[in-house]
Amino acid sequence: MASIITPSISAPPDWARRFHADGYLVLPDALAPDEVQHLRDEALRICRGERGRVAGLRPAGPTDDDEEVIRRHACVHFPHKLSRPVHDMLAHPAIVAVLTAVVGPNVKAMQSMLFTKGEGRPGQAWHQDEFFIPTRDRSLTAAWIALDDATVDNGCLWVLPGSHRPGVIYPDREHDDARFDCTSEAYDFPYRDADAVPVPVRAGSIVVFNGYLLHRSLPNRVPRGLRRALVNHYMSAESLLPWFTPPAGTHIGKWDYRDVVMVAGRDPYAYKGCPDLSEPLIRPDRDGGCAR
Template identity: 30%
Template sequence: MGKFYTPKSKQRDDRYLVSVEQYKQYHRDGFLIVRGLLDSSQVAELYELAEEKRLSQLDPSKQADKNNSDPLKEEFAAATRIHMLSRVNAAAERGMLNPRIIDVTEALIGPDVYALQSMLFLNPPGKGGQGWHQDSCYIRTHPDTLVGAWIALEEVDEENGCLWVVPGSNHEPVYPPEGMGGGNVHALDAFADLHGVENVSHLDDQVNTLSKVVESYPPPIPVPMSAGDVLFFDSHLFHRSYPNRTTDRYRRAYVCHYCNARSSVPWDHDGFEGDSGNYRQILARGCTTHPYAEPAFGTEVYLTDEEEASGSVAMMGMDNGMMMPMGMKKE
């Protein structure tokens, strides 16, 4: 017999409950801003981590390489963005597995949630920024359920490099960059007119051909945020940021990615693109039939107790000849 699946997480006093309007807005526009989702102590821990990394890793003497065709390589070289701190740092793991962030993620794409990736952005004056792109171009999941959570660690505005988004572009397919390997989001040859794009993420719109698709929409909008605000955004959403134009402000942010834990993930961040990288992904909420990792630093997660949340399903006949499911307790 089949089973009912009635997901149920442990209750908490500070659980964030998503409204129906928020759910609708996210799926309509491709993003949702939850103001003040993280409290001051949670923001402070991540901000202190950002400061520690800034002081120990960032070399302000490094200048832009004008001959570099890939601006992201410069950002990595200058250590203005640091990937996967959650695998080596307890505070970073706590940030990625913050239960209130998972509460929202669970409502939007759950009930089962993998925590996949963490990125710490510093964006000092004159640096940072990333051209138009779609996150599912880089992290593929099957089914395609990827979502990002962008956590502001300080005031973020147009001057120091806030995100810009194209509302409604989440309904677009993922435009495959020419020459990028590692599989596709969509079935090959499923579209009659899905064309490839070049130089995705490049800051120059004349070079980044995804900008031509962006031009078919109303003007993009900026997303100013305050410390503790979290922007959740669909992985198909066109989004970008510009370099920090200030002379005395940073733009510190912590960005994490999640997907439904029923998805296969042929990715583990460390260069592996194979049958499955699921065993490297932390199960943050619900349950899954795939392999998964546990938090390396013991951060608490709230998983579904399958024995309590499911039972057998049988079918019973009705007087009109139709069949309906009938719940039966497992003995």
């Protein structure tokens, strides 16, 4: 039986127009201060190991300083598997309103990431999320939720407006740029760094952007300060998700990664179930050794 979720609010018509033109949209102050603080508290509990096992997490003792613990790792993948507040944030009404306007009425989430970028931590080089999470219908959309004020100095997002419109996945390569973490960088695209614009936002704001949009972040250069963010990824529920390696004997054309969470509308593949496939883990970084 198909599962059905009805969104609670509607997006203004110009949201979709601006999103499709520029590839991104900013929702200022979408979260209340108490919501932001609750997520910060959950981030600390996750990094202390209090919410469950995270592969690669350094154990934190009861006397370990919270400020040191939150800075140990730059990124935790799949925190929604550990925390109910983080899981609930997948379907926050402000996010769902935009998703149903720009993706369609039926939307599923497949990933969350918790970034806790302390001072001196690197950013990420130019990349397109659709390169890492391929969808059949080019519907991948990210919601970047600021848990601190994100500024040019502490490593806010930078985007190349309109770079999503060609619908091209650009080549990628390894890099040795110490400003960025271990993920590969996109290159050979028809845009210059000078074309990029920063996207500074206040804590509680959300940046929603297309999976083909070229974006990056720079290191946190503030002498003492965090730039925490929760990032969720979504796509249309109608599209199969050929993510990771398919099971043996499964043709890539039929492979559908089903560890997903419905956030709006009807799931046409509900009969397949939603097996627990992914595991919360720490992304390797330059301090911990690049996984290459």
